[in-house]
Amino acid sequence: MPRLAAALSLAAALALLPGCKGDPKTPEYWEKKLEGARKASAKVQVVDALRTSGNLQEGFLPMLHARLAAETRPEVKAALARVLGDLKHPSSVEPLQGALAVDASDTDTHLANKELAAALGKLGQPKAAPALTKLLRSRDNYTRIEAIQALGALRATEAVEPLLQLATDEGAEPFLNKKAIEALGHIGDARAVPALMRMLTQERQGVSFYVESSFALYQVGPPAADALLAALEGRDAELTKWAGQRGVHPASYAMKAAQLLGDFRDRRAEGALLKQLTFTNSDPRIQALVRMQAAEALGRLRTAAAARPLSALVSEEDPTIRAAYVRALTLIGGREALPALEKASGQGDWYARETAMRGLALLGDAREQPLFTKWAQAEAALTARECQEYGGEGCEDPAALAQKRADTLTGYGKVLGQAQACGTDGGCWAQQVSSPDALVVERAALELGRGGQAAHAEALAGRVAGKDLEARTALLQSLDWLVGDSKEAAAKARQSLPKLQAQFAEEKGNSRYLKVNEDLRRLIFRLERT
The missing domain is CATH 1.25.10.10 (Leucine-rich Repeat Variant)
Incomplete structure (x- = not known):
């Protein structure tokens, strides 16, 4: 028809x-x-x-x-x-x-x-x-x-200078600035780096240029990583002076450079990032943000030396801040963090406790299973007490809320059962990336990514369209590890490139996937340029 x-x-x-x-x-x-x-x-x-x-x-x-x-x-x-x-x-x-x-x-x-x-x-x-x-x-x-x-x-290098003028022209419409920044990223010329670094922190008419500038810097590659490292370590005097004149908060580049160097997986940044885990500021929000971005970057780098200081930070009672440290530990892997996570599982409200218990489910094995049984049994009393003290959603029926939370913890315990079944068998974990349980998928993805076996890149790429954000983030992170470390893995992942490109195009503009698809975008770029 x-x-x-x-x-x-x-x-x-x-x-x-x-x-x-x-x-x-x-x-x-x-x-x-x-x-x-x-x-x-x-x-x-x-x-x-x-x-x-x-x-x-x-x-x-x-x-x-x-x-x-x-x-x-x-x-x-x-x-x-x-x-x-x-x-x-x-x-x-x-x-x-x-x-x-x-x-x-x-x-x-x-x-x-x-x-x-x-x-x-x-x-x-x-x-x-x-x-x-x-x-x-x-x-x-x-x-x-x-x-x-x-x-x-x-990729017209002769157009770099006029595009730079347009990208930074404060009299132009913001969408023109954004388009010029995007073009500079595609061209990938190192001459664009200083301007892109400044645009990371610029806002005009309520419009931020961070997303476009950060991706453009990623496209430029090593010259951008050098500039980001200098900014992170406070060695770029010109950028520091410019930021001060513009009223840019001194911590802005510490946060942004940390995040981007994590994307680059630039191990030169590890020392500075470890120092940032102890960053202090009179404003507790700024202090937390700098530490959280450093933790995220160290996790993406899988910096083993960060496991101990991060373990000391998981006692943080704010669930959002604690989640950043827990996530970093789950990316790094290993059992070193388990005692701190077990202790944190008994501290704070449900949301803080649940974050620590979830991290333990992603790192532990059968030895930790009895803990989840104990926690599930104790949840009724804890929930009743929290509802009495703080109230909140679901507290109109504390018993039902407690049962829902206990079921969650029981489910986490089952993930440890799967960990016992698979152990270090990559083939077993590769089968689990198709599990209907999102947390099992997340654990499987992290196990495969840390395992470094190129043969599993195709299995990971085939599951990236899943709807659970945490599982998708883990799948993309693990693919990034494998593709960055192995030409064989990159070749296998490239077989899924048309599908990944179509997914990105289809989901463009969907606010639900906005953050996680920045990781997808970087993966696609890496595969296209491989």
Whole structure:
């Protein structure tokens, strides 16, 4: 039915056009159609019909180039540009460039320039970069966006300087700044690093540029890691001076650089990150944020030396802060943290206790199973007491709430049963990434990632679309470890690249997956560049 509808639509469109005899598979047929169309709208209709006819091929290029050169009406130029963009032939670069009107001021010509820029971007020819760079000064923002995106796709190093000016232009619309930052990331030139570092902390009109700048720095690679390390260690005097003049909080770069160096898995940062676990500030929120980001980075680095200081921090009563330290410990792995987690499981409210118990389920084995039985049995009294003291959601029926919590703890205990069954058997854990139990999936992913066996990369990649955020985060983290450590693992994961790309595109804009899909985005980039 869709094909039949398309055929009927095309037939109807052709029926409206000036009639002429001939073979629609030849350029002469369509040229006569264009010559017979007097109005611009009729010409556009002819070009659009050609585009959807199924007859378009390389042999049409000379005719299309000639028509574009002779055409004066912007809307027809735009239609011809779309066709040439579909053909993607290198010979179209000069005709498309020749049709540009950089100093245009009317809406129709702006539209034509936009389509011409988009077509030049599709051709993928570096020689189009100079013309596209000129379009950065267009009066039309949509034309500028197309030019920016095309330059990024071309990885046009000659456009770095004008893109830097646009990325940092405080008089430009924020979405233009963002697009320029994204293009600089695609180009990957080290000259962009200082500006990208500054944009990490910039906000304007309530808009943050952190997401775009941080990913662009990741794309640039080692030169960006060097700059981030200097910022983390306080060695970038110029950046420090600039931040002070702009009123940027001194701790901002400590936090942001820590997070990004964790993404880079740059072990040069370990010493500075370990020091940040003892960072102090008069504002307890700032103090906690710096420590939490350091913990996250150390976890991603799997820094064994961090296990002891992190274990000392899990007594933190705030559930959110405690969760950051527990997560870091589960990424590092090992049994060293278990005594501290067991102790913390008896401290604080349910949310703080549950965080510690969950961490223990991700690190322990059968030896810890009796603890969960004991905790489940004790939960009724603890919940009743908490409800009496603090109230809160579910406290209208403390007994039911206690049973729900006890069931959660029983489920955690079952994860330890699976740990007993699999032990260090990677094949066993690879089967468990398909478990319906999200916590089992999370544990399986972490075991496989820390195990370092390239053979399991495909199993991990195949489960990344799961809906549980914690499990998905663990799957992506473990894939990042394997892909970064093994060419074989990267090759296996690349087999899932089209699926991962489609997932990212489908979920783009979905706030539920916004944070975790930044990890997915980085993984996709790494696989694309492998």
